[in-house]
Amino acid sequence: MQSPSASASNARRAAIPRTVWVLGFVSLLMDVSSEIVQALLPFYLVSHLGASAAVVGFVEGLSVAIATTTKLFSGILTDWTGRRKPMVIVGYGLGAASKLIFPLAASVGWIVGAKAVDRVGKGIRGTPRDALIADVTPPELRGASFGLRKSLDTVGGFLGPLVAIGLLILFGGNVQAVFWVAAVPAFLAVALLVVGIEEPVRATPVRKDGPPRLTDVARLGRGVWLTIAVACLLTAARFSEAFLLLKSQEAGFSLTWVPITLVIMHAVYGLAAYPVGRLSDAIGRMGLLGASLVFLVAAYLVLATASSIAAFVAGIVLWGLHMGFSQGLLATLIADSAPAPLRGTAFGVFNLMTGLVVLAGNVAAGLIWDAYGSYGTFITGASLSAAGSIAFGLIAVRRARLSSTNGATRT
Template sequence: MHHPHSGTPPGARRPAIPVTVWMLGVVSLLMDVSSEMVQTLLPLYLVGSLGASAMLVGFIEGLSVAVATATKFLSGLFVDWSRRSKPLAVLGYGLGALSRLFFPLAASVDLIILAKAMDRVGKGIRGTPRDAMVAAVSPPEIRGASFGLRKSLDTVGGFVGPLLAVLVMMLMAGDIVTVFWLAAIPAALAMAVLIFGVREPAENGAAKRAGFRLSQALQLNRAVWGVIGIASVIMLARFSEAFVLLKSLEAGFSPTWVPLSMVIMHAVYGLAAYPVGRLSDRIGTTGLLLWSLAFLAAAHLVLAFAGSAWVYILGTVFWGLHMGFSQGLLGAMIAGATPDGLKGSAFGAFNLTTGAVVLLGNTAAGWFWQSFGSAVPFLVGAGLSLLAMLLLAIGGRRRVAA
């Protein structure tokens, strides 16, 4: 559904957000409930029950993102080549749902790595076709709002999942494995909504072309690579939330209450993502992204020195604001900078590049934590956030000039 005129004339009604976007948002929400029930307790389980080090936790987190993003790249090429998004989305969500059965059975770090790899391959396969479906059904003038809405629904899952984890931990006297078993239920529900509630978007007029070639995917324009470059520095500055979770133990939380830090973070993130997406449709993205990086720098500085629960919670609020101000925007920026036939490849390249960066960043953060103490990775993150702000300001000026 491609509208020739981007931007709504004054006084005209903005188009409604399509049902497909809502349905994909609900699928994301349920999968995220399941995912967060596992992820919020996994770093504690790895360190406490399986004896892993901070560096190993960082490596596992980084590796899972890298696996996901390599898969995302291939999945993006496939979407552009086949012009079909739903079958891949079903495969991706299905693998994620299946991986839930491995976590409670894992008695060693290697099985956890296998389960996370499976979960992340699933995440990698589904991310690109899902973003391509959102882009395909959303008129250009509400694209930011559509991406923001899907993100916001996704984040409600990030809010409910940790709450359920805390509840089960309280009822089951801190039994992490029971939480892992129960996480399979929302994953199965997500599959049902996706299979029965989401339709493959109709073709984009002449978008079905013969002879899609890899060389075309590599010919993405400078604007796309500019967004990818800035996103890479942002991803380097924002390492895994696993470290935020481990920090909560130092700030005085008991394991049962650790997932609450994610509840607060996701509540702030969810409340911010949709309004920020809508605002970006009106005023553009650069200023909002600069704000997101200021929030990230503040989060890092507060968490570096968080010795008490309240200071720590303030840090997670800043982190949530950063996520709300940046996540939907990067997707909308890529969608805006890319010609129609190459949307899947652009999201693929974006995900592949940022994935490699995250593997590097997380492993380094784990090493800093282990070698110099928990404050150092956060201080380095604050410095990188400021560097990203500088690059974004320069890049924004260049884009205006171009």
């Protein structure tokens, strides 16, 4: 087994593969497109199509359910076929095609259909994309590679709302015209994917033991399941950024500047994800994930009592640090622990489980908000995060013992 210092030395000598860079810029372009639409869609549903807030919630909840279910099956299928690129192209292609529906939507039903197509695409592409990164990246560069992809993705996350604001001003508030422009970066992403990536020769042979089976999930091993437990723990403690948008108006932002919340969060997230990923290659992942929980507890406590823009921004910065210290590392841990022939399946189960936790947690957070306001929601989040820190420590110790046992066995 390589020592951390040897891994760090190898990481400095090696370069992040070209495929990872291309996938990062593909994510950036698609996220610009998606965030332009997402920043304006609730307003468009309510003011232009006459939808209620309950309908807006249904559309978002349906999106999560579709994406998480699709991710599992796309992971199993990509392991069976041994091909990642075709499914990634199909996923991003559906996402791009869905952007053409939004400006044509004449009813809420059209929006539901567009979101369904977009989320199916997201579900299809996410798992094989992450598995492809794991396939082409040497172990000593996995943290940096997943961190880089996340950083470039979050650049799109904060550019999208800014572009939406600028386009609204340019088109005099014509939301449909903005939606048409949002389709452009989405189709550029698909074009870059088609010409910029070659399917790698896999070190592991394609499976020849029959069609894909859900029973493959049972073969993932304890290391993968412990990693998924850590991911679910972190995800359960973190509520949706939608609650940050609601809090921003309480803190003093006018409606026009509410999207700046996402700009700040994504900027901090993006700036942190890549260096944290590189650092994890040198010193390990679990300590940095533990630090992410500390940032989350602090963010909740600051946001619970924030009554000014300055205090609110401080909470958003802490939230962004939590994201930067956690999201890329969770995918890296799956890549580290998953058996190569079942890597796609592992990412599929990971995405499914965390997606279901997100759905349940956000429903609970919304109910708490209705009953007790923002203070109750954020204090509950702080309490869950603090309790999660204890559970995280126990899981981390168990995972370290398992890794040590496996290493001794290999030796």
